[in-house]
Amino acid sequence: MNKKPGYVFVWPISTRLIHWMMAFSFTAAFATSFYEHLLHEHVALGFIFMIIIVYRIIWGIIGPRYATFNTFKLKPSELKHYFVEKIENRWRKIPAGHNPASSWYTVWAIFVGSIIAVSGLLLYGIQEAKGIFRFLNDGYTHYIYLLEWVHRYGSYLFFAWVVIHITGVLIEQFWHRTEMVFAMVTGYKKTEGEDTEVKPLLSFFAYMMLLLAIGAYFFITSSNYNFLTLQKYTNIDYKQEHPLFYEKCGDCHKIYPPYLLPEKSWQRVMGGLGNHFGEEITEANITRSQRASILAFLRENAAEHSRCEAAVKVMDSLGDLRPKAITKTPYWRETHKDIPRSVFQEENIKDRSNCIACHKDFDKGNLDDMNIIFHD
Template sequence: MNNHKTYVWSFLGRLSHWLLVISFFACYITSFYEELLTLHVSLGIFVFGMLLKKIVWGIIGPKYAKWSDFNFSLSSLKLYFVKKIEDRYREIEAGHNPASSWFAFLVTWIGIFCCMTGFILYGIQEGNGIFSFLNKNYYTYMYFYEDIHILSVYILICMIVFHVSGVLIEQFYHKTNMVMAMVTGYKKAKGSDIQPRFKMIFWGSFYTLLVFAVFSYAYFIPENIFIKSKFEKIDYKALHKDFQFECSDCHNLIPPHLLPKESWIKLMNEQSDHYDEDLELEKNLSDSITKYLVENSAENSTREASYKISDEIKNSKKFTISDTLYWKDIHKNIPKDIFKSDEVENKSNCVACHKDFEEGILSDSNIIYPPKK
């Protein structure tokens, strides 16, 4: 059994590795919570930054971290697994073996692809960030990019599971102490110790701090270029004071872009039985409000909620938003008793959590959850 130790992974290399692991899984966890979307995107920026560092580090970094030191030979990959099975206590390489070479290469580029699809999705679906300009012409592709982004995430998770399994097999079956290699930097293998140069340490440290700074800027500074929405607040009173007054007198003002035109027409035609109330609007007033609602309905909006609600109820003419599958899906993690609390009272009180709801903004970054007392 080999007891020789070689200093293989520099401190910056190990730090980047663990920062990438932590930020990736934090990014994954926050994806399940609508109100954490800003944090999710900010973490995605951090992951992207660490992956870019991995590429550059593979060019200018120390021995063993360089791409040129990786073994991408398919015959060597086959031989690696044969030896792994035949010889439990075989000598291992100081650098990346063929399997870890392919893993590091693929996980880096698939990770970058995953981040890029996420940024594009954020622009197309939410109308936010540096790709917000894509929302205007490509918002109908939001389902496609969402599926691609999610698929790439789970491909990465599957790869990570296989990677961790391989490390644990090395640790407990082959007794190579592989787990500690990325902690101490020393690998139980024969080779020459790395000697990181000052320039390498300086620029590697500077870049890592820069990624932290960009992450902090994206998350903590409001309306920054990575998060800013293309959608502005709407002054409905200035645009149509009758709509604003009549439709906010008894409940939250519902932005016209949340329902398709047929739903608005049906709702206005049935105003004598509007949730057990008779609105008693004069015909001219009713026609004016209906015209405004139709002109600004979901069909004329590129917002995520507009498109998804319209796509779901286009043939049913429903007009109770909280009855849609879309609404139920994005609110599924909210405890039912929240809607009965003094702060919310019922599902239609959207402004309890969406602070700019009555000005047409449903951005995830504007969500206040749990609702303030």
């Protein structure tokens, strides 16, 4: 006996929560991806998304009636028939479970969603040197552009998919009048069939997965230093590493971390101290042997020898260029092109070379996205 005459209980709360958590986590992750400083929120939402996908896959195997993959209608002929009937018969009957279009939709969403989640996790490890895959930062930085491409276009594809899905649901609602919009809210579909039921053990599993997803979100956003967020590169104490460099090159401005320019650039900087951006630095200020020592340190730690994101990207952007300033590198220009000129002229910034005004702990070599200070 069905609980509600004329309706079938198709989507229990556990299935509906999968749907809405996936919708929410994707939308929010998509939105936060446009802001570097929201990286942790983005990653945390990505974890919700990923855990829900795993949950959905397991649900597709052991889940309740209508949710399992073996009830999916994936034959091309069924899909074709679905669309033909949709056009020809406005008042056609709808199935209680997934129709051919939504079966395909779900399989695709899981597939593309998995690719987005995995590429994101790898990117977080390889590019940002953070999280459980941070060890991959050592040897795989040449994959960041490919991974970024996959992650980005995967999410655009998913987004387009969502738009098609919502359009389909609205057509069902307003043209076919199947009350489809309410199905994922109340769980009931206006059709024929038997109500679904969820066994207590399955419900328990469902709630555990939801708890895990929400727990992961708070775990990630709560700290920079747990195993899911820890970064390979920590603050560098340059004062300790090379006191002379710290003292002499941190006199007029905060020191610039050596990994931001290649060896050849540092040679040019150190070879041209007589006219250093309009300043004259004489041998009375920094002696010949001190210069040699500083240059050796700069070269040893130059961009060529670092795998951190900024070093890799500075090098990739340079080609044959070996400028004397970081602000002259194409990578720096690209990452700061959206910042209006007026911002750089503000009283507490004054100059685009005043990196520390916007990057907390810059003089400790830390360019973490989480450390960006915004002025607007």
